[in-house]
Every structure is written in structure tokens, then in C-alpha cells.
Amino acid sequence: MADGHITYTTENLTDAVLARIAPDAPERTRIVMASLIRHVHAFVKDVELTPTEWEQGVAFLTELGRWCDDKRQEVILLSDVLGVSMLVDAIAHRTHASVSETTVLGPFHRENPPRMENGQHLSPGVAGEPLEVRVVVADEDGKPLEGAQVDVWHTSPEGFYDSQIGDGEEHAMRGRFVTGADGVVAFPTVMPASYPVPHDGPVGRVLSAMGRGPMRPTHVHFWIKKPGYRELITHIFKDGDPFLHEDAVFGVKASLVTDWDAAKQAGGAARLHYEFRLPKADS
Amino acid sequence: MADGHITYTTENLTDAVLARIAPDAPERTRIVMASLIRHVHAFVKDVELTPTEWEQGVAFLTELGRWCDDKRQEVILLSDVLGVSMLVDAIAHRTHASVSETTVLGPFHRENPPRMENGQHLSPGVAGEPLEVRVVVADEDGKPLEGAQVDVWHTSPEGFYDSQIGDGEEHAMRGRFVTGADGVVAFPTVMPASYPVPHDGPVGRVLSAMGRGPMRPTHVHFWIKKPGYRELITHIFKDGDPFLHEDAVFGVKASLVTDWDAAKQAGGAARLHYEFRLPKADS
Numbered sequence: 001m002a003d004g005h006i007t008y009t010t011e012n013l014t015d016a017v018l019a020r021i022a023p024d025a026p027e028r029t030r031i032v033m034a035s036l037i038r039h040v041h042a043f044v045k046d047v048e049l050t051p052t053e054w055e056q057g058v059a060f061l062t063e064l065g066r067w068c069d070d071k072r073q074e075v076i077l078l079s080d081v082l083g084v085s086m087l088v089d090a091i092a093h094r095t096h097a098s099v100s101e102t103t104v105l106g107p108f109h110r111e112n113p114p115r116m117e118n119g120q121h122l123s124p125g126v127a128g129e130p131l132e133v134r135v136v137v138a139d140e141d142g143k144p145l146e147g148a149q150v151d152v153w154h155t156s157p158e159g160f161y162d163s164q165i166g167d168g169e170e171h172a173m174r175g176r177f178v179t180g181a182d183g184v185v186a187f188p189t190v191m192p193a194s195y196p197v198p199h200d201g202p203v204g205r206v207l208s209a210m211g212r213g214p215m216r217p218t219h220v221h222f223w224i225k226k227p228g229y230r231e232l233i234t235h236i237f238k239d240g241d242p243f244l245h246e247d248a249v250f251g252v253k254a255s256l257v258t259d260w261d262a263a264k265q266a267g268g269a270a271r272l273h274y275e276f277r278l279p280k281a282d283s
Numbered sequence: 284m285a286d287g288h289i290t291y292t293t294e295n296l297t298d299a300v301l302a303r304i305a306p307d308a309p310e311r312t313r314i315v316m317a318s319l320i321r322h323v324h325a326f327v328k329d330v331e332l333t334p335t336e337w338e339q340g341v342a343f344l345t346e347l348g349r350w351c352d353d354k355r356q357e358v359i360l361l362s363d364v365l366g367v368s369m370l371v372d373a374i375a376h377r378t379h380a381s382v383s384e385t386t387v388l389g390p391f392h393r394e395n396p397p398r399m400e401n402g403q404h405l406s407p408g409v410a411g412e413p414l415e416v417r418v419v420v421a422d423e424d425g426k427p428l429e430g431a432q433v434d435v436w437h438t439s440p441e442g443f444y445d446s447q448i449g450d451g452e453e454h455a456m457r458g459r460f461v462t463g464a465d466g467v468v469a470f471p472t473v474m475p476a477s478y479p480v481p482h483d484g485p486v487g488r489v490l491s492a493m494g495r496g497p498m499r500p501t502h503v504h505f506w507i508k509k510p511g512y513r514e515l516i517t518h519i520f521k522d523g524d525p526f527l528h529e530d531a532v533f534g535v536k537a538s539l540v541t542d543w544d545a546a547k548q549a550g551g552a553a554r555l556h557y558e559f560r561l562p563k564a565d566s
Binding site: 006007008009010013014016017020021022023024025026029030031032033035036037039040041042043044045046047048049050051053054058061062063064065066068073075076079082083084085086087088089090091092094101206209210211212245246250252253254255 | 289290292293296297299300303304305306307308309312313314315316318319322323324325326327328329330331332333334336337341344345346347348349351356358359362365366367368369370371372373374375377384489492493494495528529533535536537538
């Protein structure tokens, strides 16, 4: 047996892997990969991960990618249920407290939703309790922003997004509006519902293993873009929903929870009213 | 806007996610998931992962699973190049220093390799320098073990495994032997070569980003199973290989590097001789 060759142990292997990162690799790559390697190794050592558990982890990560297609994004779902998506969101937006708060994109946004006009029904032919939505898009000072693109999407009253109904091809309860001079987007729709995140795949097994439920509280998604302004990805949640305190993806923020039922006291329809405030893109 | 709803921040989100693990979840699940959540969150916070980088990470993990099939395991490859596989190996085997050392399985083992008899050529029809392999499988005291199953596989002299040649269906440079009463498995084959790990996929991009090469030093794989004994997954490396100190998967251990050329001084063929010692399964 030959001498002079290093033998890697639990004590020296992490440093050996770190030492392989080239000094001339881009600085950000060095920082991110070094931290990733340190934390993955620390995790393996902390729990003394067994070969069998490692095999389960490999099988899990392999399966994760295989569940993804143009209507299902299991990797994002994993990030969501582990609170990672909201952590990235919190880091990105913590210096912008004066403007509307953000939350997770989630896996149900679709490219090129149907183009809608103000006042057009978002969910024609869908039976359910009426909901009147009226939002204003404004800058940080409350000045209305004209020409902002507003993607809106929510579940059916039964708790399903369009992509989860039938063959999933049809667009429903989903549309793209553009604000007028008053910054307003307003439309009738039907009341969405609380619903489980998709839990028939590998992420569902992770939730079950932790003894966690898959439910998300009732909400409507908004993705607002206006050139020159920071884009806003968020939801507005319905106050009183029983799952507000156990959102499977940790997406609830106090400022995003509003009373949709107030107008019903006066005999009107449920209403979701909100004013979104977007900072300048360079702020 | 309603009150009484928690807003998650970079300061309180990790604890909120940990608090969701049910008290009655299995203890090992609680330990592993809590550590995983802590370390993933710590990584995101340490590097202040940006939404764009998070998107790149999601795309990377999605692609990782999609590259996997019955001849390619990109998740294991990632684990290998980050040193995670060897770390798991080091943890699992650190209490068994008196027996043969282990190393990574790698992605090229195949189920049901061709059954071979002692003395049968492992690589018929493959042009290359002859290599005589003779290994003994013994217990911890050196007593030969009869009836041990020995899977052997290595690259061609050009550095390709059979699954990387042509349509990848044919088995070559690969076989399953069984030891006789003397514990010996011996056969002629051709000299394998150093070779790059598959680097045309997402893991290759990670290596490039870190300024790392993909090469592995010349070796022959062994996977030895004998009922009642701990199974042994390892390689034997060729001393003098220029990549011994920069193995892309950190698999080299001093005790696994041997001199294959010694016999050539006396005019003979290159030889790989080794005695494997397996501990009892319950030790």
C-alpha cells in the first residue's frame, strides 16, 4: 500500500472540499458555494446521516425534478413548505417596509393569462359567492400609476386552480389587467377558498412525515409590473380564515390580511379592496 | 388591515418553521428535518440569497432530477463532487478502521452484471494494456471467505464505462464473480484509465463555476457481499496516477492506493493484488 495520499475523514473533508474552490472563481460563486458546502456538511455531521437516509435523500431529490412540468413545480413547493421561499422574500424586501408587502409566488402562476378589461368578470360561468375586487396601484406617495400590468389568479370556490381542473389546459379565475389613469383594476369574480397545496407527491410525504397539514388560507394572488417600479408579487388574504395561522407555506403577513365581509353587513357583496404601493425600481 | 396575524421576518421565520414539526412525529424525522431546516435557512441568511439566485437554484434542482435515468444519476454525482457521499461514508465507517476501507459507489454500478467464472477475461475484445487482477476476500482475521459475491467494474482504456459507449446497453469491463474456498477472485482484464465524471449536465456546470476539474484517478470498483459480513463498496486506485490528489469526488484513501506496475519491472503484466477484510455484520 502506497503512502503520501491523504485520507479524508469527518474532520478534514469539509476543508478539503472548500480548498478545491478556485481562487479565481467569481467572488459570489465562491461565497455561495462555500456556504452551501459548509452547511450541507454540517447537516450531515449533526444528524450523522446514515447511508440508508442518504439513499432516501437521493431518491427524494431525483423524484422532485421528475414531478415538475409546466403545471407543477415541486421544487418551489418544497422551498415554500420549508419556509425558504418566504425567507428569500424577507431578505429581499426588508429594506422596503414603507411599500406593499410581498409574499410567495407559489406554483400556480401561468405565463400569458387571458387579457382582461376593467369590469370584466374574472370567472364567468363559475358558480359561487360573488366577490367584488377593486385594487389601486400607486407609487410610494399614493399617486396612482397608469398602465401597470396586474396578473390576478385565485382558486375556485372548491379550492382548485384552473390548472388542477379537468385536463388543466383551460384558463379560469385568472387574468391580466392593466390600470387606467386612476390606477384602478376592478372586476367581479367568485369567492376563492382555502385549499391544500399539492400533497400527492414527494413534498406531501415530507409534510406528512413532519405531522403537518397542507392547507393554505383563502387568498387572491397579484403580480404587478410597471416599468420604472419594483415589481410586486403578493397575495391578499381573507380575514377570519381558519388556516391563517397555519399557512403551509408561511406566506401570511399582517398587512396582507383584510376584511372581505364588512360590506356584507350592509347587504352588499363581499369585497376585496386594497391599495398597492410600489417603490421606484432604483429605490 | 387586520391585526393579530404574525408577520414572518428573517429573525422569526426559522423558529416558526421548526415549531410546525409535530411533537408526535417520529424522533428521527424530527431530528433530521429540524437540522435540515436550520441549515438551509442559515445558508440562505449567510449568503443573503437573492430571488434571482433562488430561481437559479430551483431551476438547477429541477434539472437535476430530469437528467436521471437508469444509466445516469445526477443527484448522486452532485453529492459526490460536493464531498457529501464521502462524508456519509466516513461517518458510517469510522468505527471499523481494522477492516478494508470503503469509498463511493459512484453512478456506474449496474444491477445484474454478467456472471463470471474465476479466470474468465473481464473485457474480452477490448484492446489495451493487460492487467492481472487477483483479490482475496477474508474476514477480519485474514481467514478466506468462500462464496462471497464480488461485483467488479472499471473503465475502458479510453476512460469510458460500458454504459457510456454506443447505446450503453452492452455490458463490458464488468462482471460478478464468486470466491472459491481460498477466498480468491482472479481474472485478466485491460488497464482502465483516469476519466472525467459526466460533466455535460448541471453538475458539470457547478464544477466549472467553482473552477474545478472533473477528473477521477484510475481505479477498479469492487462491491463485495457475503451473508453474515458487512458489505464492502470500494475502489482500488493505481499509484502514480496524476489525478490522485484531485479526485473530483474525494474518493481516494491511502490504504486503497496500490502499485500496479511493480511486476512490470520483471517483465510481467501490470497487476492489481489486494486482500479485502470484511467485519462480521454485527460488529
